[in-house]
Amino acid sequence: MAAITSPSTLAISAQHVNKIFNLKTENEVVALENVNLTIKPGEFISLIGPSGCGKSTLLRLIADLITPTSGDLKINGKEPHQARLDRDYGMVFQAATLYQWRSVSKNVQLPLEIMGYNREERQKRAQEMLDMVELGAFGKHYPWQLSGGMQQRVSIARALAFNPSLLLMDEPFGALDEFTRERMNMELLRIWDETQVTVIFVTHSIAEAVFLSSRIVVMSPRPGRITAIVNNDLPYPRNNDTRELPQYFEKVTEVRELLRDAHEVD
Numbered sequence: 510m511a512a513i514t515s516p517s518t519l520a521i522s523a524q525h526v527n528k529i530f531n532l533k534t535e536n537e538v539v540a541l542e543n544v545n546l547t548i549k550p551g552e553f554i555s556l557i558g559p560s561g562c563g564k565s566t567l568l569r570l571i572a573d574l575i576t577p578t579s580g581d582l583k584i585n586g587k588e589p590h591q592a593r594l595d596r597d598y599g600m601v602f603q604a605a606t607l608y609q610w611r612s613v614s615k616n617v618q619l620p621l622e623i624m625g626y627n628r629e630e631r632q633k634r635a636q637e638m639l640d641m642v643e644l645g646a647f648g649k650h651y652p653w654q655l656s657g658g659m660q661q662r663v664s665i666a667r668a669l670a671f672n673p674s675l676l677l678m679d680e681p682f683g684a685l686d687e688f689t690r691e692r693m694n695m696e697l698l699r700i701w702d703e704t705q706v707t708v709i710f711v712t713h714s715i716a717e718a719v720f721l722s723s724r725i726v727v728m729s730p731r732p733g734r735i736t737a738i739v740n741n742d743l744p745y746p747r748n749n750d751t752r753e754l755p756q757y758f759e760k761v762t763e764v765r766e767l768l769r770d771a772h773e774v775d
């Protein structure tokens with residue numbers, strides 16, 4: 510089931526969003542302070558910043574895994590809870606979180622099973638998704654028979670199986686070697702282009718953020734704030750040649766300096 514969104518609706522609208530953990534206790538942590546961010550459908554947004562600046566917290570607020578302490582947050586114009594019920598997003602984490610005792614195809618089918626698709630529909634859709642991530646021949650394999658990069662591709666196939674309008678990714682390639690990571694970056698851009706999904710991507714890597722994103726959200730810690738939003742007009746489609754462009758290096762330097770400034774404020 511596709512998440513139906515009118516083209517004019519923002520994918521994400523965050524206005525004055527605050528998140529304080531352990532409010533009014535001695536362990537109080539201001540994880541996010543006055544976050545204002547709007548994301549249009551089809552954008553590729555990276556969240557970047559040092560450890561503890563609230564990147565995962567922002568993603569978890571969007572996914573309705575936690576709720577804001579104050580402020581207004583809408584997903585496709587809806588409350589996060591409603592967006593969750595409507596399955597507006599799929600999620601991919603750093604660890605592939607696949608069920609080792611289920612075949613690759615059965616892992617991709619899992620959300621469809623929960624949503625009540627019949628067996629034939631599930632199998633057809635899982636095969637389409639596995640073809641998309643170039644694992645069409647691996648449906649009968651088990652996750653433990655696949656490399657880390659292949660397992661993450663299965664996670665992406667599963668997250669997109671029910672055609673969500675948003676894909677939330679929390680350091681999905683952080684555990685992969687540099688070479689696999691660069692290949693996965695290119696695969697992800699191809700999938701983004703094919704599906705037109707809106708991506709929100711958490712990363713520690715400046716190079717990854719610049720290669721992938723149409724905009725980069727720079728954050729600083731204690732309290733977690735957005736300190737800059739960088740437009741990235743490097744042309745798509747991007748490929749290995751993109752990484753050699755002078756504009757690519759300029760953008761990497763720009764983001765690095767913004768991160769350094771954000772840290773110095775701390």
Ligand SMILES: Nc1ncnc2c1ncn2[C@@H]1O[C@H](COP(=O)(O)OP(=O)(O)OP(=O)(O)O)[C@@H](O)[C@H]1O
Pocket residue numbers: 530531538539540558559560561562563564565566567733
């Ligand atoms: N459930 C929680 N209870 C208390 N504090 C929390 C909780 N979750 C996160 N925090 C705190 O909120 C702040 C932001 O954490 P968050 O995990 O969002 O940062 P991050 O930028 O994703 O970090 P990293 O890059 O290390 O994953 C941190 O200070 C963290 O300790």
